[in-house]
Amino acid sequence: MPIEFMEIDGKYLEGGGQILRNALSFSCILRTPVRIVNIRANRPNPGLSNQHLFGLNLLVQITDAQVNGNYIKSTEVEFNPNKIKAGKYFVNTQTAASISLVLQCALPVLSFAGAQSELELIGGTNVGMAPQVDFMTEVLRPNLEQFGVSFDFDLMTRGYYPRGGGRCKVHIPPVRCLNPISLTDFGNIQEVTGWCFVAGRLPADLAKSMKISAEQELSVLRGSHQCQLEAYKESPEVARDNGSGVVLKATTNTNCTIGSSSLGEKKVDAQELGAKAGRDLAQLLSHQICVDSYVQDQLILYMALAKGQSKILTTPLTNHTRTAIYVAEKMCGARFTEQKLNENQVLLTCIGIGYVSEK
């Protein structure tokens, strides 16, 4: 019998790599064969790039999938997974391809593997257009924990653009099903924490200046919360190349974790790096939203699979989120409703399908 593939249009709205990752993750979990066409059609370099190909091939391994089109620049992939296998997996991207984005597509799949898995990843830990690994562990993870999903993350080395070489081990415990979440009450800010780092030949003073400018922007926040930012230089054993950045997070007494970040380019304007992350976080907090705009799109798949109604109070929806909703609704039949409360706040509700893993 010919295989019936569900077709996902990779040029829908955002038209980037995330459609591919989400479609593949759903495909593995639901055992739905999927054909993704027009991959990354809205990007200047369409088709699979390194990070996408390594993510795809990892999922091929995890599910013994039959696959067509898994090569660089491919704009169409057919993917037919078998059962998810828990185990030890290793991916060396040999570039600065984002470790976080490889993890983004593998985490939900391995969470439903029925037993603990270990994933060793080599690539970029703090690179542009992707969550820094610190954002994954400090900001995204506490949000995912509300669904019952978690992971342990051991960072051995950091990898920056262009050489990469960052290395981590991720341990992923199994879950059978996901709790629905309700993140709609901002409450009061409890604590603001953050990390301002430099590495390689960059002087430690730059990190201090990032910290000062971030603190200045955060000082507009009212309340009795603690603000504790660290400024440091990575040791040469951990980071061999030049790199710099800031990751900030705020927690509230109602279990919200909201983050912001910035990443240094070749020429580092330390003051602006700190100020940008500080300004972004201060603005999110002044709008009293519970889920920031980068966590927003990364929760869609989990909301769709959770049992029953999930609700998040968040920023106006990003194109990444609308795209993730398109994939989720098409692939698993979950239903999302968006209610605009005002210019800065949207209430996003989802009736999840209550997926339960086979094992």
Ligand SMILES: Nc1ncnc2c1ncn2[C@@H]1O[C@H](COP(=O)(O)OP(=O)(O)OP(=O)(O)O)[C@@H](O)[C@H]1O
């Ligand atoms: N600064 C950031 N902080 C946290 N998350 C981020 C940040 N920048 C991007 N992301 C997340 O990374 C993902 C990027 O998806 P996207 O499809 O744009 O990227 P991609 O796979 O690198 O492909 P492409 O090259 O096609 O853009 C999204 O989930 C987005 O929320």
